[in-house]
Amino acid sequence: MVELINFKFSFYLSTNNEEKEVTPKSLYMVTALLIQHGVMKLEDVYSLLAPDDAEISRMADKEMRDAKEYVRKLNIVSTAGKNEDDEKKEEAGKDKHENNQKFGLLEALVKVGDWRHAHKILQQLPTYFATAQPDVARAMCSLVHILVDPVYQAKSGLCSRIKTKTHPRPDNDHFPAPAQSSADLNSLVVPILLALGPHASQDPVLLYKMLRICKSGLGLKETDAMEDDTGDAGLYYLTLTLMDEVFLPSLSLLTYNCCLAEEIWLVLKQFQYEGDTIVMHPVLLRYKGTVLKAIKKLMQRVAKENVKPTGRQLGKLSHSSPGLIFTYILSQIQVFDNLIGPVVDSLKYLTNL
Secondary structure: OHHHHHHHHHHOOOOOOOOOOOOOHHHHHHHHHHHHOOOOOHHHHHOOOOOOHHHHHHHHHHHHHHHHHHHHHHOOOOOOOOOHHHHHHHHHHHHOOOOOHHHHHHHHHHHOOOHHHHHHHHHHOOOOOOOOOHHHHHHHHHHHHHHHHHHHHHHOOOOOOOOOOOOOOOOOOOOOOOOOOHHHHHHHHHHHHHHHHHHHHHOHHHHHHHHHHHHHHOOOOOOHHHOOOOOOHHHHHHHHHHHHHHHHHHHHHOOOOHHHHHHHHHHHOOOOOOOOOOOOOHHHHHHHHHHHHHHHHHHHHOOHHHHHHHHHHHHHHHHHOHHHHHHHHHHHHOOOHHHHHHHHHHHHHOOOO
16 A cells, blocks of 8 residues: 555656646545554655655745845845846745645645644644645644634633534544543644644634633633633633734734734733744744835824824734834834824724734
8 A cells, every 4th residue: 555655646746747747635635544544654654755854944944044035135225126037936936835745645634633643744844834835724724623613612702692603523533522621622722723823824713713712711701601701720821822822923914904903902911911922934024024114114104194094004004013013113203203293193093902
């Protein structure tokens, strides 16, 4: 069986594949099911997949270097227009992981619910590099939806007349049983969310669900359905972990989502929070540079005559990165006193966070 799987995977990377077909998802799913049911071992298959771990590590290092270079170039004033060749290179690089067989098998293992083997693959790869792929991140979010569904139905705090979408467990005997308590959340759900990190932003609905569960754990009353809820000490510490590793980094990648910012603030204000949520990740570094560039342009246009439009733009930017934006604003108004009045008038468009 291993030899047959090896032949199948190697064909799509060989010169015999004249039509340059990518490895089909059906092959990944069959392999994942064979591993899940014990027909073959992950170790026997993993070494046959391409590219090797050293090459993936080099790609991750290159992405980090490119992100740092992107931020550096934003601080350089240039009168030349953007090079069209650079734009083409960026577009061409979007599908560079399309035929990455390790990412494909990882996605399939998550889809069939074999988190134990999927986690082993993640441990072999650079942190957040595999989960940065949209298909892998969405598969992990779908798995969390299923595992967290019973707890969410019990602790969402929503009115009983509001119909919520359910996520039933697939018809697979080897699929993990959904969580029933906060202890199950710690063992089943939290490891997946921590592996996702900022890439939980692929599914904002999942973030809302987890925030509502956390609010229940803190004993916060949202509707009459939660009046008798005294809170859960286990969820209290779980909330701190998720806030630092998942919620705040994900918010940074969700631009203009003021509703999520309000939900996070309702939870965050319950803590004496002094955490440092800076994560050295290429996507977050690029977004930080983009936000700084946008706020610099906006601050150059701030005046008494255009308080309303600039205030709205400032509000939109502050939804996802309030700390970054206000650090820059404070540095500017300390130098230019005439900005104080327009900036204060613009603050009425901000969220509580």
